[in-house]
Amino acid sequence: MASTLENLSIMTENLSMDPVYETNWSDIPEEIKLECIEKMELNERLSLRCTAKAERSLVDSQKMKIASGGFQITHIGLNFFPRPQIFKILGNPTEAVELTNYVLRIGVFGGIFVHYRDDDVMHFTEEISTKYIHIVSCKNKTVVDVLQKLKKGVEDIRIKAKRGHEYALDDILANDHVRNVPYWHIEDCYQADSLQKVAQMWINENSKIGTTFQVSKTYQGPPSSEFQRIFLEHFNDHIVSNTGKRIRIRTNNPDRHILLERGLDYNDDGNDEMEESYEQFYRLIVISAEMDESEYDDKCNKWISIIDVENYYGNDDEPNANINENHENIENDDQVENGERNQDVEDDDDW
Amino acid sequence: MSSTEQGTSSAAPAEPTTAPESAAAPEVPESFYYVHGKDKVVHKVSAGALQHSALIHGMISNLGYTEEQAKANPFPFENIDGDILQMVVDWCNQHKGKPTPPEDTNLPKQKEKLFDLVLAVNYLEIKELLTYCCKQVAMMVKGKSPEEIREIWMIPTDAEDEAAEKEAKKRAGKEAAGETAAAAGDAK
Numbered sequence: 001m002a003s004t005l006e007n008l009s010i011m012t013e014n015l016s017m018d019p020v021y022e023t024n025w026s027d028i029p030e031e032i033k034l035e036c037i038e039k040m041e042l043n044e045r046l047s048l049r050c051t052a053k054a055e056r057s058l059v060d061s062q063k064m065k066i067a068s069g070g071f072q073i074t075h076i077g078l079n080f081f082p083r084p085q086i087f088k089i090l091g092n093p094t095e096a097v098e099l100t101n102y103v104l105r106i107g108v109f110g111g112i113f114v115h116y117r118d119d120d121v122m123h124f125t126e127e128i129s130t131k132y133i134h135i136v137s138c139k140n141k142t143v144v145d146v147l148q149k150l151k152k153g154v155e156d157i158r159i160k161a162k163r164g165h166e167y168a169l170d171d172i173l174a175n176d177h178v179r180n181v182p183y184w185h186i187e188d189c190y191q192a193d194s195l196q197k198v199a200q201m202w203i204n205e206n207s208k209i210g211t212t213f214q215v216s217k218t219y220q221g222p223p224s225s226e227f228q229r230i231f232l233e234h235f236n237d238h239i240v241s242n243t244g245k246r247i248r249i250r251t252n253n254p255d256r257h258i259l260l261e262r263g264l265d266y267n268d269d270g271n272d273e274m275e276e277s278y279e280q281f282y283r284l285i286v287i288s289a290e291m292d293e294s295e296y297d298d299k300c301n302k303w304i305s306i307i308d309v310e311n312y313y314g315n316d317d318e319p320n321a322n323i324n325e326n327h328e329n330i331e332n333d334d335q336v337e338n339g340e341r342n343q344d345v346e347d348d349d350d351w
Numbered sequence: 352m353s354s355t356e357q358g359t360s361s362a363a364p365a366e367p368t369t370a371p372e373s374a375a376a377p378e379v380p381e382s383f384y385y386v387h388g389k390d391k392v393v394h395k396v397s398a399g400a401l402q403h404s405a406l407i408h409g410m411i412s413n414l415g416y417t418e419e420q421a422k423a424n425p426f427p428f429e430n431i432d433g434d435i436l437q438m439v440v441d442w443c444n445q446h447k448g449k450p451t452p453p454e455d456t457n458l459p460k461q462k463e464k465l466f467d468l469v470l471a472v473n474y475l476e477i478k479e480l481l482t483y484c485c486k487q488v489a490m491m492v493k494g495k496s497p498e499e500i501r502e503i504w505m506i507p508t509d510a511e512d513e514a515a516e517k518e519a520k521k522r523a524g525k526e527a528a529g530e531t532a533a534a535a536g537d538a539k
Contacts, residue, residue: 023467023470024466025466025504026504026507036485036488039486047495048500052508053509
Protein backbone atom coordinates (compact mmCIF):
# COMPACT_ATOMS: atom_id res chain seq x y z
CA MET A 1 0.00 0.00 0.00
CA ALA A 2 2.74 2.39 1.03
CA SER A 3 4.74 1.86 -2.11
CA THR A 4 1.63 2.06 -4.28
CA LEU A 5 0.66 5.36 -2.76
CA GLU A 6 4.20 6.65 -2.93
CA ASN A 7 4.27 5.77 -6.63
CA LEU A 8 0.95 7.49 -7.06
CA SER A 9 2.26 10.55 -5.25
CA ILE A 10 5.28 10.68 -7.56
CA MET A 11 3.01 10.22 -10.53
CA THR A 12 0.78 12.99 -9.24
CA GLU A 13 3.72 15.30 -8.77
CA ASN A 14 4.76 14.66 -12.38
CA LEU A 15 1.25 15.31 -13.53
CA SER A 16 1.03 18.49 -11.51
CA MET A 17 2.88 20.29 -14.31
CA ASP A 18 -0.28 19.83 -16.29
CA PRO A 19 -3.15 20.90 -14.02
CA VAL A 20 -5.72 18.21 -14.60
CA TYR A 21 -7.14 18.35 -11.09
CA GLU A 22 -8.79 21.53 -9.87
CA THR A 23 -10.62 20.31 -6.82
CA ASN A 24 -10.35 22.77 -3.98
CA TRP A 25 -11.64 23.57 -0.52
CA SER A 26 -14.65 25.32 -2.04
CA ASP A 27 -15.66 22.03 -3.76
CA ILE A 28 -15.83 20.13 -0.49
CA PRO A 29 -19.33 19.65 0.97
CA GLU A 30 -20.01 21.58 4.16
CA GLU A 31 -20.40 18.51 6.35
CA ILE A 32 -16.94 17.30 5.30
CA LYS A 33 -15.47 20.76 5.82
CA LEU A 34 -16.88 20.65 9.34
CA GLU A 35 -15.22 17.30 9.95
CA CYS A 36 -11.90 18.77 8.78
CA ILE A 37 -12.39 21.81 11.03
CA GLU A 38 -13.14 19.51 13.94
CA LYS A 39 -9.67 18.03 13.50
CA MET A 40 -7.95 21.43 13.47
CA GLU A 41 -6.23 23.01 16.44
CA LEU A 42 -7.44 26.34 17.78
CA ASN A 43 -4.81 28.44 15.96
CA GLU A 44 -5.72 26.97 12.60
CA ARG A 45 -9.41 27.51 13.28
CA LEU A 46 -8.70 31.12 14.18
CA SER A 47 -6.74 31.56 10.95
CA LEU A 48 -9.35 29.87 8.78
CA ARG A 49 -12.17 31.99 10.18
CA CYS A 50 -10.25 35.11 9.10
CA THR A 51 -10.11 34.07 5.44
CA ALA A 52 -13.73 34.81 4.49
CA LYS A 53 -17.21 35.34 5.94
CA ALA A 54 -18.44 31.92 4.83
CA GLU A 55 -15.50 30.17 6.48
CA ARG A 56 -16.01 32.21 9.64
CA SER A 57 -19.58 31.06 10.10
CA LEU A 58 -18.57 27.48 9.34
CA VAL A 59 -15.68 27.52 11.84
CA ASP A 60 -17.85 29.15 14.48
CA SER A 61 -20.48 26.45 14.14
CA GLN A 62 -18.05 23.64 14.93
CA LYS A 63 -17.60 22.85 18.63
CA MET A 64 -14.25 22.03 20.20
CA LYS A 65 -13.62 19.83 23.22
CA ILE A 66 -11.41 21.65 25.73
CA ALA A 67 -10.33 19.80 28.87
CA SER A 68 -10.07 23.04 30.84
CA GLY A 69 -9.85 26.75 30.18
CA GLY A 70 -8.41 29.52 32.33
CA PHE A 71 -9.44 33.12 31.69
CA GLN A 72 -6.86 35.37 33.35
CA ILE A 73 -6.02 39.07 33.31
CA THR A 74 -3.26 38.83 30.75
CA HIS A 75 -3.97 35.63 28.87
CA ILE A 76 -6.27 32.75 28.13
CA GLY A 77 -4.89 29.28 28.78
CA LEU A 78 -6.56 26.27 27.20
CA ASN A 79 -5.75 22.69 28.05
CA PHE A 80 -6.50 20.15 25.32
CA PHE A 81 -5.37 17.06 27.22
CA PRO A 82 -3.79 14.83 26.01
CA ARG A 83 -2.68 17.38 23.42
CA PRO A 84 -0.54 20.25 24.73
CA GLN A 85 -2.10 23.34 26.24
CA ILE A 86 -1.90 26.71 24.55
CA PHE A 87 -1.76 30.29 25.80
CA LYS A 88 -3.16 33.30 24.05
CA ILE A 89 -1.76 36.59 25.26
CA LEU A 90 -4.40 39.30 25.32
CA GLY A 91 -3.29 42.46 23.55
CA ASN A 92 -6.11 44.80 24.50
CA PRO A 93 -9.61 44.65 26.04
CA THR A 94 -11.36 44.43 22.66
CA GLU A 95 -9.26 41.46 21.66
CA ALA A 96 -9.76 39.91 25.09
CA VAL A 97 -13.56 40.16 24.89
CA GLU A 98 -13.60 38.86 21.32
CA LEU A 99 -11.32 35.92 21.99
CA THR A 100 -13.00 35.04 25.29
CA ASN A 101 -16.42 34.93 23.71
CA TYR A 102 -15.17 33.06 20.67
CA VAL A 103 -13.56 30.38 22.84
CA LEU A 104 -16.70 30.17 24.97
CA ARG A 105 -18.86 29.89 21.86
CA ILE A 106 -17.00 26.93 20.36
CA GLY A 107 -15.70 25.31 23.55
CA VAL A 108 -17.25 22.32 25.26
CA PHE A 109 -15.31 22.46 28.49
CA GLY A 110 -14.56 19.92 31.16
CA GLY A 111 -13.71 22.80 33.48
CA ILE A 112 -13.43 26.59 33.44
CA PHE A 113 -11.49 28.93 35.71
CA VAL A 114 -12.44 32.58 35.58
CA HIS A 115 -9.88 34.68 37.43
CA TYR A 116 -10.09 38.30 38.41
CA ARG A 117 -9.92 40.41 35.27
CA ASP A 118 -10.52 44.04 34.44
CA ASP A 119 -14.16 45.04 34.25
CA ASP A 120 -13.95 45.97 30.58
CA VAL A 121 -13.04 42.43 29.54
CA MET A 122 -15.67 40.84 31.76
CA HIS A 123 -18.25 40.96 29.04
CA PHE A 124 -19.62 37.49 28.43
CA THR A 125 -22.00 37.24 25.52
CA GLU A 126 -21.82 33.50 24.90
CA GLU A 127 -23.36 30.57 26.71
CA ILE A 128 -20.84 28.50 28.63
CA SER A 129 -20.81 24.72 28.31
CA THR A 130 -18.87 23.16 31.19
CA LYS A 131 -19.20 20.58 33.92
CA TYR A 132 -17.06 22.46 36.40
CA ILE A 133 -16.62 26.17 36.97
CA HIS A 134 -14.33 27.94 39.38
CA ILE A 135 -14.83 31.68 39.68
CA VAL A 136 -11.85 33.22 41.43
CA SER A 137 -11.82 36.66 43.03
CA CYS A 138 -14.25 38.22 40.61
CA LYS A 139 -16.65 41.03 41.35
CA ASN A 140 -20.28 40.33 42.13
CA LYS A 141 -21.46 41.33 38.65
CA THR A 142 -19.03 38.91 37.02
CA VAL A 143 -20.04 36.05 39.27
CA VAL A 144 -23.74 36.58 38.54
CA ASP A 145 -23.07 37.12 34.80
CA VAL A 146 -21.01 33.94 34.50
CA LEU A 147 -23.56 31.87 36.39
CA GLN A 148 -26.33 33.18 34.15
CA LYS A 149 -24.38 32.19 31.04
CA LEU A 150 -23.92 28.57 32.10
CA LYS A 151 -25.63 25.91 30.02
CA LYS A 152 -27.39 22.95 31.58
CA GLY A 153 -25.20 20.14 32.87
CA VAL A 154 -22.91 21.94 35.31
CA GLU A 155 -22.00 19.64 38.19
CA ASP A 156 -19.62 21.67 40.29
CA ILE A 157 -19.58 25.41 41.00
CA ARG A 158 -16.77 26.93 43.07
CA ILE A 159 -16.64 30.58 44.02
CA LYS A 160 -13.52 31.99 45.61
CA ALA A 161 -14.44 35.30 47.16
CA LYS A 162 -10.95 36.52 48.10
CA ARG A 163 -10.06 40.21 47.87
CA GLY A 164 -12.99 40.94 50.13
CA HIS A 165 -15.68 40.94 47.49
CA GLU A 166 -19.03 40.62 49.16
CA TYR A 167 -21.37 38.85 46.83
CA ALA A 168 -25.07 39.41 46.50
CA LEU A 169 -25.97 35.97 47.77
CA ASP A 170 -29.64 36.34 46.85
CA ASP A 171 -28.70 36.96 43.20
CA ILE A 172 -26.52 33.87 43.23
CA LEU A 173 -29.19 31.74 44.86
CA ALA A 174 -31.72 32.91 42.29
CA ASN A 175 -29.64 31.22 39.59
CA ASP A 176 -31.13 27.98 38.27
CA HIS A 177 -27.77 26.22 38.04
CA VAL A 178 -26.93 27.05 41.63
CA ARG A 179 -30.33 25.76 42.71
CA ASN A 180 -29.77 22.42 41.01
CA VAL A 181 -26.02 21.82 41.07
CA PRO A 182 -24.89 18.68 42.96
CA TYR A 183 -21.90 20.47 44.55
CA TRP A 184 -21.00 24.09 45.09
CA HIS A 185 -19.01 26.16 47.54
CA ILE A 186 -18.01 29.68 48.47
CA GLU A 187 -14.48 30.09 49.66
CA ASP A 188 -13.83 32.96 52.08
CA CYS A 189 -17.52 33.60 52.51
CA TYR A 190 -18.68 36.87 54.05
CA GLN A 191 -22.36 35.99 54.21
CA ALA A 192 -23.05 34.50 57.61
CA ASP A 193 -26.60 33.66 56.53
CA SER A 194 -25.36 31.55 53.60
CA LEU A 195 -25.85 28.19 55.33
CA GLN A 196 -29.37 29.04 56.38
CA LYS A 197 -30.32 30.42 52.95
CA VAL A 198 -28.91 27.45 51.04
CA ALA A 199 -30.62 24.96 53.36
CA GLN A 200 -33.90 26.81 52.95
CA MET A 201 -33.47 26.84 49.18
CA TRP A 202 -32.89 23.07 49.19
CA ILE A 203 -36.00 22.56 51.31
CA ASN A 204 -38.02 24.63 48.84
CA GLU A 205 -36.50 22.80 45.87
CA ASN A 206 -36.72 19.35 47.50
CA SER A 207 -33.08 18.85 46.49
CA LYS A 208 -31.67 15.39 45.90
CA ILE A 209 -29.80 13.36 48.50
CA GLY A 210 -26.09 14.08 48.22
CA THR A 211 -26.49 17.72 47.19
CA THR A 212 -23.65 19.55 48.92
CA PHE A 213 -22.68 23.12 49.75
CA GLN A 214 -19.53 24.16 51.58
CA VAL A 215 -18.21 27.45 52.89
CA SER A 216 -14.96 28.55 54.38
CA LYS A 217 -14.36 31.73 56.32
CA THR A 218 -11.03 33.30 57.09
CA TYR A 219 -10.10 35.62 59.94
CA GLN A 220 -11.47 38.52 57.88
CA GLY A 221 -14.96 37.13 57.61
CA PRO A 222 -17.79 37.27 60.15
CA PRO A 223 -17.32 35.27 63.36
CA SER A 224 -17.93 31.52 63.04
CA SER A 225 -20.67 31.69 65.64
CA GLU A 226 -22.71 33.95 63.38
CA PHE A 227 -23.01 31.26 60.69
CA GLN A 228 -24.21 28.78 63.31
CA ARG A 229 -26.42 31.16 65.24
CA ILE A 230 -28.37 32.26 62.16
CA PHE A 231 -28.80 28.66 61.02
CA LEU A 232 -30.02 27.46 64.41
CA GLU A 233 -32.32 30.41 64.89
CA HIS A 234 -33.95 29.93 61.49
CA PHE A 235 -34.40 26.15 61.80
CA ASN A 236 -35.24 26.10 65.47
CA ASP A 237 -38.33 23.98 64.90
CA HIS A 238 -36.67 21.65 62.37
CA ILE A 239 -33.90 20.30 64.59
CA VAL A 240 -33.47 16.52 64.64
CA SER A 241 -30.16 16.48 66.46
CA ASN A 242 -27.54 18.95 67.51
CA THR A 243 -24.03 18.20 68.72
CA GLY A 244 -20.97 20.30 69.10
CA LYS A 245 -20.07 19.16 65.64
CA ARG A 246 -23.21 18.58 63.66
CA ILE A 247 -26.76 19.89 63.32
CA ARG A 248 -29.33 17.73 61.58
CA ILE A 249 -32.64 19.20 60.46
CA ARG A 250 -35.82 17.90 58.92
CA THR A 251 -37.02 19.03 55.51
CA ASN A 252 -40.53 19.08 54.06
CA ASN A 253 -39.74 15.72 52.46
CA PRO A 254 -39.98 13.00 55.15
CA ASP A 255 -37.31 10.99 53.28
CA ARG A 256 -34.67 13.70 53.46
CA HIS A 257 -32.75 15.54 56.15
CA ILE A 258 -30.10 18.22 55.90
CA LEU A 259 -26.88 17.86 57.85
CA LEU A 260 -24.64 20.79 58.77
CA GLU A 261 -21.11 19.85 59.76
CA ARG A 262 -18.36 22.03 61.16
CA GLY A 263 -14.84 21.22 59.99
CA LEU A 264 -12.41 22.37 62.66
CA ASP A 265 -12.14 22.37 66.47
CA TYR A 266 -9.60 24.48 68.29
CA ASN A 267 -7.86 24.06 71.63
CA ASP A 268 -7.66 27.59 72.93
CA ASP A 269 -8.72 26.93 76.48
CA GLY A 270 -12.06 28.52 75.92
CA ASN A 271 -10.66 31.67 74.35
CA ASP A 272 -13.76 32.32 72.27
CA GLU A 273 -12.59 35.63 70.86
CA MET A 274 -9.53 34.02 69.36
CA GLU A 275 -11.54 31.15 68.03
CA GLU A 276 -14.03 33.46 66.36
CA SER A 277 -11.25 34.92 64.23
CA TYR A 278 -9.79 31.59 63.11
CA GLU A 279 -10.60 30.03 59.79
CA GLN A 280 -13.50 27.63 59.74
CA PHE A 281 -15.20 25.28 57.32
CA TYR A 282 -18.80 24.15 57.09
CA ARG A 283 -20.45 21.52 55.00
CA LEU A 284 -24.15 21.31 54.30
CA ILE A 285 -25.44 18.10 52.74
CA VAL A 286 -28.81 16.58 51.94
CA ILE A 287 -28.95 13.12 53.51
CA SER A 288 -31.46 10.31 53.72
CA ALA A 289 -33.76 10.54 56.73
CA GLU A 290 -32.85 6.90 57.29
CA MET A 291 -29.15 7.66 57.66
CA ASP A 292 -27.74 6.52 60.96
CA GLU A 293 -25.23 8.63 62.85
CA SER A 294 -22.75 5.77 62.65
CA GLU A 295 -22.76 6.37 58.89
CA TYR A 296 -21.57 9.98 59.19
CA ASP A 297 -18.45 10.74 57.24
CA ASP A 298 -15.74 11.47 59.81
CA LYS A 299 -13.10 12.31 57.22
CA CYS A 300 -13.37 16.08 57.46
CA ASN A 301 -9.94 16.66 55.93
CA LYS A 302 -11.26 15.09 52.76
CA TRP A 303 -14.06 17.58 52.29
CA ILE A 304 -12.10 20.54 53.63
CA SER A 305 -9.40 19.86 51.04
CA ILE A 306 -11.96 20.42 48.28
CA ILE A 307 -12.47 23.99 49.38
CA ASP A 308 -8.91 24.70 50.60
CA VAL A 309 -6.65 22.58 48.47
CA GLU A 310 -3.57 24.65 49.36
CA ASN A 311 -3.60 23.96 53.08
CA TYR A 312 -5.41 20.67 53.56
CA TYR A 313 -4.86 17.22 52.26
CA GLY A 314 -7.52 14.72 51.38
CA ASN A 315 -5.87 12.11 53.60
CA ASP A 316 -7.40 12.07 57.08
CA ASP A 317 -4.71 9.70 58.32
CA GLU A 318 -2.29 12.61 58.25
CA PRO A 319 -3.98 15.35 60.26
CA ASN A 320 -3.00 18.92 59.55
CA ALA A 321 -1.10 20.80 62.20
CA ASN A 322 -3.83 23.32 62.83
CA ILE A 323 -6.59 20.79 63.37
CA ASN A 324 -7.27 19.45 66.81
CA GLU A 325 -6.59 15.72 66.82
CA ASN A 326 -9.93 15.18 68.58
CA HIS A 327 -11.79 17.30 66.09
CA GLU A 328 -14.20 14.53 65.22
CA ASN A 329 -14.92 13.35 68.75
CA ILE A 330 -18.56 12.43 68.54
CA GLU A 331 -18.68 10.42 71.71
CA ASN A 332 -20.03 13.43 73.59
CA ASP A 333 -22.72 14.10 71.08
CA ASP A 334 -25.96 15.23 72.56
CA GLN A 335 -28.96 14.50 70.51
CA VAL A 336 -32.36 15.93 70.03
CA GLU A 337 -34.90 13.61 68.50
CA ASN A 338 -38.36 14.35 67.18
CA GLY A 339 -37.80 18.07 67.23
CA GLU A 340 -37.51 18.37 70.98
CA ARG A 341 -34.40 20.31 71.66
CA ASN A 342 -32.07 19.32 74.43
CA GLN A 343 -31.26 22.23 76.73
CA ASP A 344 -27.74 20.95 77.22
CA VAL A 345 -27.16 21.21 73.52
CA GLU A 346 -28.59 24.68 73.25
CA ASP A 347 -26.10 25.80 75.83
CA ASP A 348 -23.23 24.23 73.99
CA ASP A 349 -20.55 26.89 73.73
CA ASP A 350 -19.69 25.79 70.23
CA TRP A 351 -23.08 26.61 68.90
CA MET B 352 -13.99 -23.65 17.67
CA SER B 353 -12.47 -25.07 20.84
CA SER B 354 -14.27 -25.16 24.14
CA THR B 355 -11.88 -22.52 25.52
CA GLU B 356 -12.80 -20.09 22.78
CA GLN B 357 -16.43 -20.63 23.56
CA GLY B 358 -15.73 -19.07 26.95
CA THR B 359 -16.70 -21.89 29.32
CA SER B 360 -17.02 -20.29 32.74
CA SER B 361 -16.93 -23.46 34.85
CA ALA B 362 -13.69 -24.28 36.68
CA ALA B 363 -13.93 -27.92 35.62
CA PRO B 364 -12.37 -28.73 32.27
CA ALA B 365 -15.05 -28.73 29.65
CA GLU B 366 -15.55 -31.64 27.33
CA PRO B 367 -13.91 -30.93 23.99
CA THR B 368 -16.52 -30.20 21.40
CA THR B 369 -14.26 -29.65 18.43
CA ALA B 370 -15.43 -31.64 15.46
CA PRO B 371 -12.93 -33.89 13.66
CA GLU B 372 -11.08 -32.00 10.91
CA SER B 373 -12.49 -34.19 8.20
CA ALA B 374 -16.02 -33.18 9.18
CA ALA B 375 -15.27 -29.42 9.23
CA ALA B 376 -17.46 -27.32 6.96
CA PRO B 377 -15.65 -26.45 3.73
CA GLU B 378 -14.48 -22.82 3.52
CA VAL B 379 -16.72 -20.64 1.38
CA PRO B 380 -14.61 -19.22 -1.45
CA GLU B 381 -14.28 -15.45 -1.30
CA SER B 382 -16.39 -13.62 -3.84
CA PHE B 383 -15.00 -10.81 -5.95
CA TYR B 384 -16.52 -7.79 -7.60
CA TYR B 385 -15.28 -5.40 -10.23
CA VAL B 386 -15.25 -1.61 -10.23
CA HIS B 387 -14.00 1.00 -12.64
CA GLY B 388 -13.57 4.74 -12.59
CA LYS B 389 -13.50 7.49 -15.20
CA ASP B 390 -10.55 5.81 -16.97
CA LYS B 391 -12.51 2.53 -17.43
CA VAL B 392 -9.68 0.52 -15.89
CA VAL B 393 -11.36 -2.37 -14.08
CA HIS B 394 -10.25 -3.29 -10.54
CA LYS B 395 -11.00 -6.68 -9.01
CA VAL B 396 -11.87 -6.30 -5.32
CA SER B 397 -12.93 -8.89 -2.78
CA ALA B 398 -16.31 -8.55 -1.07
CA GLY B 399 -14.43 -8.42 2.25
CA ALA B 400 -12.43 -5.37 1.15
CA LEU B 401 -15.54 -3.70 -0.23
CA GLN B 402 -17.21 -3.92 3.16
CA HIS B 403 -15.40 -0.70 4.04
CA SER B 404 -17.62 1.12 1.56
CA ALA B 405 -21.14 1.39 2.92
CA LEU B 406 -22.35 2.38 -0.56
CA ILE B 407 -20.89 -0.64 -2.40
CA HIS B 408 -21.60 -3.01 0.45
CA GLY B 409 -25.26 -1.98 0.27
CA MET B 410 -25.27 -2.52 -3.50
CA ILE B 411 -23.74 -6.00 -3.46
CA SER B 412 -25.33 -7.41 -0.33
CA ASN B 413 -28.33 -8.89 -2.13
CA LEU B 414 -26.92 -9.32 -5.62
CA GLY B 415 -25.84 -12.96 -5.48
CA TYR B 416 -23.69 -12.55 -8.61
CA THR B 417 -21.65 -15.44 -9.93
CA GLU B 418 -17.99 -14.68 -10.73
CA GLU B 419 -18.87 -14.41 -14.42
CA GLN B 420 -21.80 -12.09 -13.78
CA ALA B 421 -19.68 -9.88 -11.53
CA LYS B 422 -16.92 -9.72 -14.12
CA ALA B 423 -19.40 -8.85 -16.86
CA ASN B 424 -20.99 -6.09 -14.74
CA PRO B 425 -18.31 -3.94 -13.14
CA PHE B 426 -19.64 -1.11 -10.99
CA PRO B 427 -19.06 2.11 -12.89
CA PHE B 428 -17.91 5.13 -10.89
CA GLU B 429 -17.60 7.60 -13.72
CA ASN B 430 -17.29 10.51 -11.32
CA ILE B 431 -14.09 9.14 -9.75
CA ASP B 432 -10.72 9.48 -11.46
CA GLY B 433 -8.98 6.19 -12.13
CA ASP B 434 -5.96 6.81 -9.92
CA ILE B 435 -8.17 7.97 -7.05
CA LEU B 436 -10.25 4.80 -7.34
CA GLN B 437 -7.01 2.82 -7.37
CA MET B 438 -6.01 4.47 -4.08
CA VAL B 439 -9.38 3.65 -2.58
CA VAL B 440 -9.21 0.02 -3.75
CA ASP B 441 -5.66 -0.33 -2.40
CA TRP B 442 -6.72 1.10 0.97
CA CYS B 443 -9.72 -1.25 1.19
CA ASN B 444 -7.53 -4.25 0.34
CA GLN B 445 -4.88 -3.17 2.83
CA HIS B 446 -7.42 -2.85 5.64
CA LYS B 447 -9.58 -5.84 4.77
CA GLY B 448 -10.80 -7.50 7.96
CA LYS B 449 -8.35 -5.51 10.11
CA PRO B 450 -9.00 -2.88 12.75
CA THR B 451 -8.06 0.51 11.36
CA PRO B 452 -5.01 2.14 12.99
CA PRO B 453 -5.33 5.57 14.65
CA GLU B 454 -3.13 7.22 12.01
CA ASP B 455 -2.64 6.70 8.29
CA THR B 456 0.40 8.49 6.96
CA ASN B 457 0.17 7.09 3.43
CA LEU B 458 -2.40 9.54 2.17
CA PRO B 459 -1.46 11.92 -0.63
CA LYS B 460 0.06 15.21 0.44
CA GLN B 461 -0.81 17.00 -2.78
CA LYS B 462 -3.82 19.22 -2.26
CA GLU B 463 -5.88 18.41 -5.36
CA LYS B 464 -5.31 14.66 -5.00
CA LEU B 465 -6.33 14.78 -1.37
CA PHE B 466 -9.50 16.76 -2.09
CA ASP B 467 -10.38 14.36 -4.94
CA LEU B 468 -9.84 11.47 -2.56
CA VAL B 469 -12.05 13.17 0.05
CA LEU B 470 -14.87 13.55 -2.47
CA ALA B 471 -14.54 9.95 -3.67
CA VAL B 472 -14.39 8.52 -0.17
CA ASN B 473 -17.36 10.60 0.89
CA TYR B 474 -19.32 9.36 -2.13
CA LEU B 475 -18.37 5.73 -1.48
CA GLU B 476 -19.13 6.18 2.23
CA ILE B 477 -15.86 4.84 3.61
CA LYS B 478 -16.05 6.30 7.09
CA GLU B 479 -12.62 5.40 8.46
CA LEU B 480 -10.74 6.57 5.37
CA LEU B 481 -12.74 9.79 5.39
CA THR B 482 -11.62 10.42 8.97
CA TYR B 483 -7.96 10.02 7.94
CA CYS B 484 -8.47 12.27 4.94
CA CYS B 485 -10.06 15.01 7.05
CA LYS B 486 -7.16 14.80 9.47
CA GLN B 487 -4.76 15.13 6.57
CA VAL B 488 -6.68 18.14 5.23
CA ALA B 489 -6.46 19.76 8.67
CA MET B 490 -2.70 19.07 8.73
CA MET B 491 -2.25 20.92 5.44
CA VAL B 492 -2.86 24.25 7.12
CA LYS B 493 -1.08 23.60 10.41
CA GLY B 494 0.72 26.75 11.52
CA LYS B 495 -0.48 28.74 8.51
CA SER B 496 -1.73 32.32 8.56
CA PRO B 497 -5.13 33.30 7.11
CA GLU B 498 -3.39 34.63 4.01
CA GLU B 499 -1.45 31.41 3.54
CA ILE B 500 -4.58 29.29 4.01
CA ARG B 501 -6.44 31.41 1.47
CA GLU B 502 -3.61 30.86 -0.98
CA ILE B 503 -3.22 27.11 -0.35
CA TRP B 504 -6.92 26.34 -0.58
CA MET B 505 -7.73 29.07 -3.09
CA ILE B 506 -10.39 30.57 -0.87
CA PRO B 507 -11.78 33.73 -2.49
CA THR B 508 -11.86 36.89 -0.40
CA ASP B 509 -15.24 38.38 0.52
CA ALA B 510 -14.72 41.05 -2.15
CA GLU B 511 -13.97 38.40 -4.78
CA ASP B 512 -16.99 36.43 -3.65
CA GLU B 513 -19.24 39.47 -3.96
CA ALA B 514 -17.86 40.33 -7.39
CA ALA B 515 -18.41 36.75 -8.57
CA GLU B 516 -21.93 36.81 -7.23
CA LYS B 517 -22.68 40.10 -9.03
CA GLU B 518 -21.25 38.70 -12.23
CA ALA B 519 -23.35 35.55 -11.94
CA LYS B 520 -26.49 37.63 -11.34
CA LYS B 521 -25.71 39.82 -14.33
CA ARG B 522 -25.16 36.76 -16.51
CA ALA B 523 -28.39 35.15 -15.31
CA GLY B 524 -30.24 38.40 -16.02
CA LYS B 525 -28.85 38.57 -19.54
CA GLU B 526 -29.73 34.95 -20.20
CA ALA B 527 -33.27 35.48 -18.94
CA ALA B 528 -33.62 38.60 -21.15
CA GLY B 529 -32.32 36.63 -24.12
CA GLU B 530 -34.82 33.85 -23.53
CA THR B 531 -37.68 36.34 -23.25
CA ALA B 532 -36.64 38.01 -26.52
CA ALA B 533 -36.40 34.63 -28.25
CA ALA B 534 -39.82 33.63 -26.94
CA ALA B 535 -41.28 36.92 -28.20
CA GLY B 536 -39.69 36.33 -31.64
CA ASP B 537 -41.20 32.84 -31.76
CA ALA B 538 -44.64 34.23 -30.90
CA LYS B 539 -44.46 36.61 -33.89
